[in-house]
Each structure stands twice: as C-alpha cells, then as structure tokens.
Amino acid sequence: MRAMSETDARATLAELGARVRAWRARRGMTRKQLASDSGLSERFLADVESGKGNVSINSLEATARALNITILDLLQDAPRPALARVLGILHRLDETQLDQAHALLAGSFGLSDAQGREKRIALVGLRGAGKTTLGGQLAAERGIPFIELDREIEREAGTSMNEILLLHGQAGYRRYERRALLRIAEEHAGGVVMTTGGSIVSERETFDLLQSHFYCVWLKASPEEHMTRVVAQGDMRPFAATRGENGEMARDAMNEALDDIRRILASREALYARADAVVDTAARSLKQSLKDLERAVPAAPAIDKEKAFA
Secondary structure, three states: OOOOOHHHHHHHHHHHHHHHHHHHHHHOOOHHHHHHHHOOOHHHHHHHHOOOOOOOHHHHHHHHHHOOOOHHHHHOOOOOHHHHHHHHHHOOOOHHHHHHHHHHHHHHOOOOOOOOHHHEEEEEOOOOOOHHHHHHHHHHHHOOOEEEHHHHHHHHHOOOHHHHHHHHHHHHHHHHHHHHHHHHHHHOOOOEEEEOOOOHHHOHHHHHHHHHHOEEEEEEOOHHHHHHHHHHHOOOOOOOOOEOOOOOEOHHHHHHHHHHHHHHHHHHHHHHOOOOEEEEOOOOOHHHHHHHHHHHOOOOOOOOHHHHOO
16 A cells, blocks of 8 residues: 655645535534534644644544534545435436426425425525514515524523533534424424524535425525624624624624635535525615515415414
8 A cells, every 4th residue: 555645645634624624614613613512722623724733533523523524524525325326317317307306306205395395484594694584574474473493492402502502512403403493394384484593504414304394595695795784783603703892893803704704605505505495685675685585485375374373
C-alpha cells in the first residue's frame, strides 16, 4: 500500500475541514455551539476547519455526534449503492416521468400522507424570510390554526429550546421535533399553517417526515434582506454577530453575520428547493408576498372552523 504523502495528507485535512464547516453551516451552528455540544475547544475546531487540525477518531466521533450525523456522513462521498442505482434510473426520466416516479414511490413506501397533506401548510426557510408574518395572515384568511413548530417542540419537551439543546444536544432536539411533527399532523387533520426552524431541511429523516405530512413552501429572500429583517427583529441567532455597549452592531460584525447568512443559504439551497413550492419574497411587499403564497398553496378546502380550532 502506498504511504500517504505530506501533500495528500494536507489535502485530506483540508477536505475534512471543509466538510465540517459545511455541515456546521447547514445546521446553522456557530463554532462556539459546536464546541459546546462536542466538548472540543473552539481553537481546535478552528484548526480542523482550516485544515490544520490533527484529527483523531475520537474527535471526529464527537464532532459528528454534535452535528447529529455519523462519521460516515462526514467522510463518505458516494451515495449508498442501492441509492446510486435508483438515481441512475431517475436521471434518464423526463419531468413528467419524474412526477410519476415520485407519486409511485411515495404511495408505495409511505412517504406521502393521503389523509389531508395538502390541508397542512409548512413554511420553510431561513430566519427573516417572513414565515411568521405571512403564515399568520394565511392562516387567518383560511380560518385555520397558525402554529410555530419551535413552540410545539418546547411543549413536547416541557422546557425551553435552550434547555433542550443544553440537556439533550442536537440529537435530542431532533427527537422532540419529530414527535411534535407527528402530533401536529394528527391534531390538525382539518388544516393548519405551521412555521418551521431554518435548519429542519438539513435533517433528512425529519424533512422526509415533514414532507410526508405537510405541503411545504420555501419562503426565499436575498441574504441582504434576511439580514435586514433579522436585525429589525433584534435576534441574530444563529448568525455570528456581536453588539457594542449601545446595542448597535459593529460594521465588522454586520459583515461577518451577512457572510454567515450567505454560507448557510448556499449550503441549504438545494435542500430548500425540495419543497413543494417556492415563494420569493425578495423586493416584494407584504401584500404582494401574501398573494404569491396564496397562489403557491393548494386551494383552501371547505372546513368546519370549530373543528379545526378544537
């Protein structure tokens, strides 16, 4: 077996660092959060992400566990062999055939919920896309409940989001998230509009569950608009930014936060695009965006409002 040269080793470490950085961006985690969840130092993680860290199996395991993935997810490039064969078939299909294949797979393997999926609308997208504002107005117009998944996860766990992450980490949080999703789908068979956390699309199992029970709409905006709206809300989580003594964000911190938003959007764009529909709120007024959202979702069925809000 040929020994790995120093050049090969540097390239491997650089690639590994890029993957850790990409997964962290996809999860919407700061390096400080990853350090806290993994038990590794921020300095060590910074070295790893820059391709300079001397990574052990134990540190890789700790990093993967904190990101709620396996080491194989972190290391492997190729999809599973069976998945590769299926993808090879799908690549040869046209758009109409792909729609038919999706329907067949969903129906055969329980990936779609025939019992009212299109009555339950889930809004996905990064913080600042307008999910809460538009979701609340859409629900009011349809006469159905409006809920926020984060609040339902807290209800499921009986504690706050911060406490869930502190006590149970990402893996524990995702377990509560899946329980909440199933409960919401069962409790709101007559219809509901729900907002979700920005990182839900990065969890394959959870996003599959969401799509099987809810009609998903990606509310999209430019990085600059996300930034403006989030700053206006006064909540920069999970973006890396610090404020001065007067509460205003320094220019360097603003630029860093904007770069963070760009990285997160880039890492999740293909995942968000899996949604059933896309509504671009960039340079659109609230009224215009609401109209766009109304057109993007299935027509509202006639419902018993008292039953829907029960």
